[in-house]
Amino acid sequence: MALQRSDFRFFHRLRVRWAEVDMQRIVFNAHYLMYFDTAISDYWRALALPYTEAMEHLEGDLYVVKATIEFHASAGLDDQIDVALRCTRIGSSSITFSGAIFRGDRHLISSEIVYVFADPATQTSRPVPQALRDILLGFEAGEPVVQLAVGRWVDLRPAAAALRSRVFIEEQGIDPAIELDALDDGAVHAVLTNRLGQPVATGRLLVHEPGVGRIGRMAVHRVLRGGRFGQQVLDALMAAARERGDRQVVLHAQRSAEGFYRRLGFQPCGEPFEEAGIAHTEMIKGL
Structure with a gap:
């Protein structure tokens, strides 16, 4: 039965590579299963779930027990294809995904x-946790996969500090003595959490000078970067700046993230500089 794009909410785009085609220059049949498996990884990101940490939280893991492929036509070298997935059934211990390319x-x-x-230690089946069931069914129904909180450090510190520590201290090697500072207490903070309550993105807003806000400590979970979670936090902080009457916001962008901020309308100002041992650029956007 032919499926339509409108049957799916989730798509993963890729381009067929030379190594994936056979002598006829069409995709070798075994690679299609690899395409679906690659898309499944991105599906979890769409749910705002860092897979390994989510499964540890749920005290289980997922194991494939059946995988079928039905061929209707071939993809060829350099084709751009979209791998679509949807969760179609959740049983007592099983989860079924239907896919299309x-x-x-x-x-x-x-x-x-x-x-x-299943239990990772014994690989014996266990009931699908209600939390995972709700996340999957909610996503397919179009529900949000994250929750945004904007507020004070005293309220948001546990989630914000945990993610900042993971990104800035563990991943980037920044000195813990300068990562947490006295400015946190007076800042407006934004934290994005997934439906398991795990923090996935955070940032803060300070007063740079009258009428100008300063956004900083922008951090997104490494596994979930590129999924627009950082943009949601940034939008929330700019909304908070606008609400208090700021006309402009400024931030110090790591050079590796400069493209992200440019796409959201920030413009570089001045020469690059080093901060905490990492190359940065000051960027500004009007409100």
Whole structure:
């Protein structure tokens, strides 16, 4: 049965590479299952779930017990294809995903993948946790996968500090003595959490000078970068600046993140500089 793009909420785009085609220059059949498996990883990101940490929180893991592929037409070298997935059934211990691969609107491949939720130590099945069930069904129903909180450090510190420590101290090697500072107490903070309550993005807003806000400590969980979670935090902080009457916001962007801020309308100001041992650029945006 031909599927339509409108049957799915989630899509993962990729381009067929030379190493994935056979002598006929069409995708070798075994690679389609790899495409679906790659898309599944991105599906968890769309749910704002860092897979390893989420499964540890849920005290289980997912194991494939069935995977089928149905071929309708072939993808070829350099084709851009969209791998679509949806959760179609959740049983007592099993989760079924239906998938399709499209080139444009043409349906090329169908798939069904069945996972069992199990104890990692014994690999014996366990009931699908209600929290995971709610997340999957909620996503497919169009519900938000994250919750935003904007407020004071005294209220948001546990989540914000945990994520900042992971990103700035553990990942980037910044001295803990300068990561947490006295400015946190007077700042407006924003924290984005997934439906398991895990922090996935955070940032803070200070007063730079009258009428100008300063955004900083922007951090997004490493696994979830590129998923617009940082943008949601940034938008919330700019809204808070606008609400208090700021005309402009300024931030110190790590050079590796400069493109992210440019896409959201920030413009560089002045020459690059080093801060905490990392190259930065000052960037400004009017409100």
